[in-house]
Amino acid sequence: MRICLIGAGNLATRLGITLSEKGHQIVQVWSRTIKSATELASKLGCEYTTDLTSIASQTDIYIIAVTDAAIPTILAKGSWGSTLVVHTAGSIPMDILAPWCLNYGVFYPFQTFTAEKKIDFDTIPVCLEASTPQNLEVLSELARSVSGDIKFLDSDQRQQIHLAAVFVCNFVNHFYAIGEELLREKGIGFEILKPLILETASKAILQSPGSSQTGPAVRDDKIIIDKHLTLLNTHPDLKNLYALISERIIQTHKNYNGIF
């Protein structure tokens, strides 16, 4: 397929490189700044522009991969004709495209992207939604060319997986950072946490995390919990978080056992 990429951030970069490797033709990159536009265009060996009124018309699809807040302006400024237009955002309903495009949909690769880190696209769930069955067929074909894991989710479900992702990815990463911070205070390197981080993730892949909780809270071990809360006296924000999450684990676990 001929593809015009609107955006040049982490997702646009990973997506552009992968689509290109899979034999698609990236015809043009648009970005707000000339720097990022040329950078990505040179990686992809394609044209670039910073002017939405001069985006390529000879394309099979426009893929909008920009921050959520920029989507409405981009939609209003471009002229899309009858070409298929998709956005790649978890929390933006598909209908945002309706006033501006005849054929539209959503192409949401459900993964965290870092510009520097190469990622195997093949295992990334790609969540699709489209305005017509024909458009969904086109998106499915495109998605299948880069990933073995296609999901059909509506806007409501997509919004929910984005919310879940904030907990299991963004907040989890912040908790890794808290661990790093706590160790640094005692002169201990972050490496010591790595086997534990990997085992915790790999356990969640094999067993339902809801039913394989470990630690002081699930045992309702008040001695350890109190000891940890005392250690956190100098970090009131962490102490508060520790107490809230421990309480939620205690309550959830009671529910699992049918006590409540």
Place this chain on the structure above:
Amino acid sequence: MRICLIGAGNLATRLGITLSEKGHQIVQVWSRTIKSATELASKLGCEYTTDLTSIASQTDIYIIAVTDAAIPTILAKGSWGSTLVVHTAGSIPMDILAPWCLNYGVFYPFQTFTAEKKIDFDTIPVCLEASTPQNLEVLSELARSVSGDIKFLDSDQRQQIHLAAVFVCNFVNHFYAIGEELLREKGIGFEILKPLILETASKAILQSPGSSQTGPAVRDDKIIIDKHLTLLNTHPDLKNLYALISERIIQTHKNYNGIF
């Protein structure tokens, strides 16, 4: 070495099996209940007892692997002679052993253990502390026979890594469970989160998590944050957690950029 195992829970089980595989001789297992004592003893092909006054005296080391709360009673009831005694607890200072034992220390494998899940002990950091350099030498030798990663930490540092572990393992797993719960409400299977969970963990191994935060909070993307808070109106506890952690990410990130 000849080893007497005091305890028959997840850690005692994994440790006993691993030590036995590495050629050590488990001479006896003690457990509070006859059921768990016989279960583990049969796995290890050794004697068992539920009576602390009749634990084996012909051993090179006693390894106490029980819940923290049970340690003081066990220490008071056993007769340890001059044999080396270690506990395996993150948050219990080594000195708890001093009134009861002549030679003592701590042998703390820093990992999450589930009785059912086999684990490669070789990559687990084993944190050691001992009452004398000679005892530390004995513990180092024992630790090196099962793991390639030996750390020497004092009681204060060990307590801190245990606290960090609650954040990066127990709380992280609870957040996986929250993800599972949020998806279930919209009829979506947990599988869709797995590639994200693995990538988030593997990214933290390669890059400092403190400096590779992603998501709406680090971008201070108030539109998405407000949308997610609204979605969580029916879960006041999760809404509260979402707001607190997002705020902490926003503040931490500002600090990283030197704005505060």
